[in-house]
Amino acid sequence: MSQTVDRALSILPLLAEGPADLGQVADRLGVHKSTALRLLRTLHEHGLVYRQADQRYRLGARLFALAQEAVENLDVREIAHPHLVALNEKVGHTIHLAVYEENEVLYIDKVESRYPVRMYSRIGKPVAITVAAVAKLLLADLSEPERRAVAEKLDYPAYTARSTPNAPAFLRELEKVREQGWATDLGGHEESINCIGAPIRGADGRVVAAMSMSAPNVVVTAEELLTLLPLVRRTADAISREYSGAVPVSKETPAKETPAKAAPSTPSTPSKEVTP
Amino acid sequence: MSQTVDRALSILPLLAEGPADLGQVADRLGVHKSTALRLLRTLHEHGLVYRQADQRYRLGARLFALAQEAVENLDVREIAHPHLVALNEKVGHTIHLAVYEENEVLYIDKVESRYPVRMYSRIGKPVAITVAAVAKLLLADLSEPERRAVAEKLDYPAYTARSTPNAPAFLRELEKVREQGWATDLGGHEESINCIGAPIRGADGRVVAAMSMSAPNVVVTAEELLTLLPLVRRTADAISREYSGAVPVSKETPAKETPAKAAPSTPSTPSKEVTP
DNA sequence: AATGACCGTTGCATATCTTGCAACGGCGTC
DNA sequence: GACGCCGTTGCAAGATATGCAACGGTCATT
Incomplete structure (x- = not known):
């Protein structure tokens, strides 16, 4: 303009x-x-x-x-980070946090695996949107027409034999993710790497971010990774609760039900913050 | 304009x-x-x-x-990274890489400490220019009038009692760094954190980047950290040589076979990434 | 429920600001 | 030594951004 x-x-x-x-x-x-x-x-x-x-x-x-400043102003990230670190310290695998914005899914935080096997991904990098677990979670929350519109516009690169091949398959996958409330990427981007992910929701139930845990086959099999799913989901839920206004729980005690802040029109709390 | x-x-x-x-x-x-x-x-x-x-x-x-793309186009970073990782794996402390640009010193790479104690720094964040070891190294390479001009313009925040207090002290420090070819920051930014750094030079001898190793007092004392100085300097020199066009030494250097081509306009290797 | 205030948005006429041109000067090359 | 290349500048013409005023929607108030 x-x-x-x-x-x-x-x-x-x-x-x-x-x-x-x-x-x-x-x-x-x-x-x-x-x-x-x-x-x-x-x-x-x-x-x-x-x-x-x-x-x-x-x-x-x-x-x-x-x-840098932009990423630090994302309050989801602020809240999620300690949870991600805690989860990483418990299981050792790589943890990602991602958001959807303007037809792109991008990583906004990452906690590296403790294992020597390193993965290549970077905060700020757009995600392989058709296969990544976090991408599925974020897109699955869009309305049906939106999902379709996005799915049509995408390319479907065949990273591996298990990559999502086309729009219909992608939409079916999104439907499934939507129902079950979690997502996977089993070798869809790199043959030897599996991921499982869960959504983080705001007070209104909308998905505001998604997190995932990734590990290569050589460390754990897909089945073993899936046994960690409850852990991932619990972490995501904890972040969701805190993001929705609940008081941070002191320990891993899932604990006390705090009255969720019912205010629909959130009072404009200026999210001003200072970095030390 | x-x-x-x-x-x-x-x-x-x-x-x-x-x-x-x-x-x-x-x-x-x-x-x-x-x-x-x-x-x-x-x-x-x-x-x-x-x-x-x-x-x-x-x-x-x-x-x-x-x-992201910008940082990946920096060829110093490309070359240095494997060396930094190797050094980190050997000693475990946090390693930083920084460059000087337009009156600012900024981190362009970082390898996290293996120790649980985390430091606050981020790629892209401007460096505490008056105290950081890498800043001293980069500024020390400027011509005397340039150094003076920069030193005059700076603020000298008293992060700790050992922070550089003013311009004259800073210029003296730069002079010293210039002579000895390495730099330290002993509690100048955070009381309990020490750093040692060494310069990375291009073929013409000019300092193009600087690297440093940081560790908190609770892990190693300043004296112990200084015993690692030769290691840091050797790493910096190895990077300098490779950056100047030498073939990577096959010894412990990463197995990145490249013909001895000094062309800096190397197309950046498309970074593979993994999707969660 | 009705009113009023606030905020984002649009069409338009004015004049400001940008644009392309041509010319200059520095620099390396033939 | 001359030529060609590249970045730079002053200027005039004209395109383009600007401020204004008015519209329509949403939310809070009465």
Whole structure:
């Protein structure tokens, strides 16, 4: 809606591919060099792009800082983190936390496995949306027409033989996840890795986030992993309760029923917070 | 230099403080609501801001993705990472990697301590520039006038009694670091935490990054930590050599076979990730 | 239930701000 | 030494962003 800003912002994904010089940027934007120069200057002043020694432009430092602050403002994350760590310390496997936003599912927290086998995933990375357990959980909560709309638009890459092949299969899977209240990814993304996940719900029952536990076959089989499902679900439920306004329980005593905050229109508690 | 873009980008740090509605954004920008609306729309289309259920705006998902891609395009990081992991596996302490950019020092990689004691730091977070070992190393490499210019502009927060108190003291410290080729932070940021660091140099001898090892007093004393200095310096030197174009030594260095090609414009290896 | 206030949204006319052009200067190459 | 390449700047023309005023919806108040 604003041409100038639109062009300026288009530079960012372009630079994400790698450093580029003025001419390249101008060409790919389809504008005159002088125009590109001025846009880059403005981005530079805001720290979003950085000019390296060879005069080429790269994405800048403030981008990290912004992303960092953004992720820290997500209150689900704040609340969930200690629970995730506790679960990780109990079972040792990798724990992920993810949210759905604007047709994308992305990890917002992760606790690394204690086992030497490392997985590659990163906070901020978009998730393989058609197969990941957390993605299924988050999408399953959408309304039926929404689910269908999303499912139609997706690609269905065949990561493995067990990847979700197409939209109908995906929708069936979402239906199943919706009913049972938990999800799995058994080798759907990487042949040797299984995940189980559970939803985290807000006071109104809507799914606000999803968590999962992942482990490679070489550590535990899928069946063994599934025996941990109750643990995962309990953790997710505990997070849900706390997120919905319940007082954090002191220990692992599932404990006291605290009156859920009934206020439908949550008083605008400014979620202002300061990082030490 | 471009007013429109300037205004649009000013919204981002504003939203980083927390969600805000249209009126607030317009006020703080000093523009009409309709103008703010159009700017926000453009930002929204690019995924940089997200509109949550209560209609307020937040920083968006693409911001993470961009920061992520950006950090992965840093070739120093690519090269250093396996070395950092190896060092961490040997000694168990937390390892950081940082670069200097535009008057800021920021972490671009981190390998967590194996010990239960966690430290507070995050990739992307600006470093406590006046006390951190990595900051000293990076600034020490600047020319004398540059160092002075930077040192004058800085604030010198007294995190602890051992924090660098002022510019002259900082410049002396930088001089010392410059001569000895390594740096420490002994309780300058957190009373109970010590760090030792070493510089990573490019082919031309300039410092391109710095790494450090951190450990709390309760795990090892400062003296014990200092006995690990040779290990840190060797690791840093190994990274420097590889970054300068040398073939990775086959010894304990990770098995990443690459022809001795110094080309820095290496296409980043598509990072495999695993879905929960 | 009706009213009023608030907030986000839209169409439009004005004028501000951006754009492309052409020319300059630095730099490495032929 | 001259040429070509790339980043940079001043300027005029015109496209584009801006503020205004009005609309419509939602929520709180009476």
